[in-house]
Amino acid sequence: MSASESAQSLIEKPVDDLSREEAVLELERLAGELKTHDEAYHTNDAPIISDAEYDALKRRNEALEQRFPDLVREDSASNRVGGELAEGFGKITHSVPMLSLDNAFSDDDLREFLGRVRRFLRYDPLMGDLAVTAEPKIDGLSLALRYENGKLVHAATRGDGTTGENVTANARTIADIPQTLPAGVPEIVEVRGEVYMAHADFEALNARMQANGGKVFANPRNAAAGSLRQLNAEITKSRPLKFFAYAWGEISDLPANTQMGMVETFQTWGFKINSLMKRCVSAEELLEVYHRIEEDRASLGYDIDGVVYKVDDLELQRRLGFISRSPRWAIAHKFPAEKAFTILREIEIQVGRTGALTPVAKLEPVTVGGVVVSNATLHNEDYIKGIGPKGEALRGGKDIRVGDTVVIQRAGDVIPQVLDVDLNRRPEDSTPFMFPDHCPACGSNADREVNPKTGRSDAVRRCSGGLICPAQAVEKLKHFVSRNAFDIEGLGAKQVEMFFEFDMDKGGVRTPSDIFTLRERDSSSLTKLRSREGWGAVSARKLFDAIDTRRFIDLNRFIYALGIRHVGEGNAKLLARAYGSWEAFYEAMKAAGDPTSEAYRDLNDIDGIGATVAEALSQFFGEEHNIAELDRLLEQVTPKDVVVEDTSGSPVAGKTLVFTGSLERLSRDEAKSQAEALGAKVSGSVSKKTDMVIAGPGAGSKLKKAQELGIEVISEDDWFKLTGAD
Known part of the structure; x- marks a missing residue:
């Protein structure tokens, strides 16, 4: 086994099966990987793996350390909060460390947390309810604001938990952060919270960045962190940052004795607090808040990745204290990282290059696995109806409708998809989605092929518009000029895209016949091809000459160039050989539109063709738009008859x-x-x-x-x- 294979086998091996020697190697690997990812996320604001993948690495590291406590490394992630400080900023040491929270990933993890708290406190049920607050976990950048005598003196990021970056000048530009506090506040107050960016502001910022040729942000968290950590405060000022207050560090006098009371006090001081924060007295209440927030996640307008629970009584918090890098009295209940609830705003039908009509869900934007998702695939019309490929019921037979609250999933780099529907939240006036039977781009018939052997309809509905469908046009044109079709020198994929964007009176190409009128149109146009960027008199003339050399073309190449579904090079040769000339082929294909005709039977009988290809050909030639374009094309191009070798001496010639x-x-x-x-x-x-x-x-x-x-x-x-x- 190679070294790489050996390392991979350790990665895949369960923690309980690792030997002591293997655990040493695995802990070394995890320390290095987690350090890299901490720096990418906290220092560079550019994570390279999803939250779910990071959490999995952390859990494996913690499990190993619990099994082998004497092997815990000094550089272990369990001894570290955040990442290295970014260069260019001054440093501020936190008077009270900014620690992170332990994570819960299931309802049972929450119950276990409450059990640990009760056991530690020896909390007798006779003492009354154990109150715990629940609030959304904002996905942004942690910030500590220090006020002295009511005035903001400095602002610092979390940094490594002990020392943060001095971003005071930038923090002063955020409207949600008061510069002064009301009279009567404690002499020293450090308010902590999260800097974030709302979804609408994030989309507007990315649109501006893209329009100006700048780099767009992957998600609102990256945008917020990158904006706050600008060396030029004027850039931060131009960014729409917001701030929620939810905690505190050093404070000379506590104005309340509960977590809830403290946060409500922040509001009276002029800070924005999260209105979804609730005080609960049981696991059931906490879980109800968690699942309600999870379902409402997409409609909040900002990113969250879980719910934070904190023991409400501050005296109990003091007694519970801390363990290494996190408090015993709080925990973050993370959402499943690759799934989220959101609202389906529209179902859009997109037409692909082969004519496939694909339904796409247009969603209320929501961050899933570190990526903002606003579109998801709905696969095909049967999937929308809740019907599987074998007629089985999907999602309990529930259909998908516009306005539904849906569950989406994004796993790795897979395109997000709609998994389920919450019928309890379906609008009363909703109606089933009617999948179109005509192409939304060109109006041609959109049909589902029927497998002649099974009698089952294809899952995909396809546009029969072929050559004239604008949604398919660019890819069809690329195919038309490709090497095994017309093979026009100087007219490749990039040039096709360029000509497709031109106005028709300025050398535009929308259909194959337009290619062969380019020279004529260019001669009468005020905008000559030779005057365009990247072109000159010589290159324009060479292109026109290359086009003219393809006005006579082998029949099989011509048939292949039409881009008819299921008609590749091999079938194009079969058809050319069987019919011999374009005229014979053309008339036979038009007649084959009638599946009971002799022409259709003859087509189906050609060895290697079969019913699937025959059906595709009859559909193509049964579409008036295609016939009209073929007639225009044949005014410019002549397919050559198949050259028949002399087989006069053959005993089977013509048979x-x-x-x-x-x-x-x-x-x-x-x-x-x-x-x-x-x-x-x-x-x-x-x-x-x-x-x-x-x-x-x-x-x-x-x-x-x-x-x-x-x-x-x-x-x-x-x-x-x-x-x-x-």
Whole structure:
């Protein structure tokens, strides 16, 4: 086993299965990883893993330290709060350390926390209720504000918990932070809280940054932290930062004897406090607050990542005290990091390059796994209805509607998806979503293909607009000019995108036929291609010449260039060979629009084509928009007939053959290629038009039908004798 494989095996091994020697190595790895992530999050405001992944590393480290307490390292994350201080700021030592909180990840973790508190205090139920406050855990940057004689003297970030960065000048620019406090406040007051950015302000800031060519922020927490820690206070002043007060450090005289009372006092001093803070007296009450806040998370307008519980009585807080880096009297109940409740505002139908109609949920923005999510996939129309791929009920058969409160999930880099619906919060006037049967971009029919073997409809509804659908146009054009299609030199993907953005009277290209009128339109346009950035007289002329060289093109390339679903290079060659000319192919495809027609049966019988391709072709040529564009294109381009080799001496030239059963001396593809080289057509089914059947061992229904129709049947050996290949 290599060193990397050995290290990976340790990472995946449960803590209880690690030996002492392995634990030493694992604790060393965890110390290094957690230090890196602490610096990325606290110092650089640019986390590189999600909260859930970070919490998992912390829990593994703590579990190892509990199992091997004598192996705890000096650089362990359990001995550290926050990260290194950023360069460029002065330092302020906190008179009272700014510690972090332990985390709870389940309802049982909360009950265990309450149990530990009661056991430590030897709290007798006869003493009355144990009151605990619950408040949203704001996802921002912690800040300590020191006031002396009612005046703000300095502001400091958490830093490493002992020493923070001096951001006083920046803090003074935040409207929610009072510069002075009312008369009668204690001589020394240090108010602590969280600097954050509201969702609407975050979106507006990112829009401005993008418009000015700046770097956008990943989420509101990063935006708030990056804005507060600017060396230029004028930049901070231009950023819409807010502040919630919820705690304190050094204070010369406590104005209240409860957590709730202290926070309410802050409000009278001019600070903003969170109105969702509640005082509870049981685990059930606390959990009710937790789950209600979790469900309301998306509508708050700012990011939270859990609920913080604190013992309300300050004397009990004093008795409980602290353990290493966190208080015994408080805990943070984190939300599941990859799931969140939010409101579905709209269902938007997006049309992909293959014509697939994909429903996208437009959501009230919510942060999930460290990323602001405002869109989520709804997969397809059956998923919206609550129907699975085999007809089974999804989400208990609940459909998804606009206005619903939904649960979304984001795991790793996977596109967020809607998992469930809270029917208890569904608006009374809601109605089921009606999935469109016409393309929202071009108005063409949007159909679901039916699998001829199973009779089951495809999960995806697709636009039949093909060449004229604007939603598909750019990708269709890229395909049209690609190497195995028209292969126009100097007209690649980037150029296609550029021409698509031009106005039509200034050299725009929207459809394939527009490519071949470029030279003519350019000559009469006031905006010449040669005068545009990146172009000149020579490059423009070369492009026009390259386009002209492709006005005559092989039939198979022309068919492939049309971008018809299921018609790749191989099928395009089959079709070109079967019909020989564009005129024959074109007329046959239009006639094949009737699935009961002989033309459709002939198409379906071409060996290698089958019902799926036949259906795609009949849909494409059954769409008037496509026919109109083809007519325009054929005014500019001439598909060349297939060159037929001289097979006058071949015994099977012009005949329609069917191979069936197990061929023993050559593969089915080899047999087909051999027959076509001899001028024969190979079909996949037996009909009155079949001239000969070559049957190997195991031949079944095709052989029987040939015998019923009186069609000549020969063996594989006879085939070799007939063709002279033996």
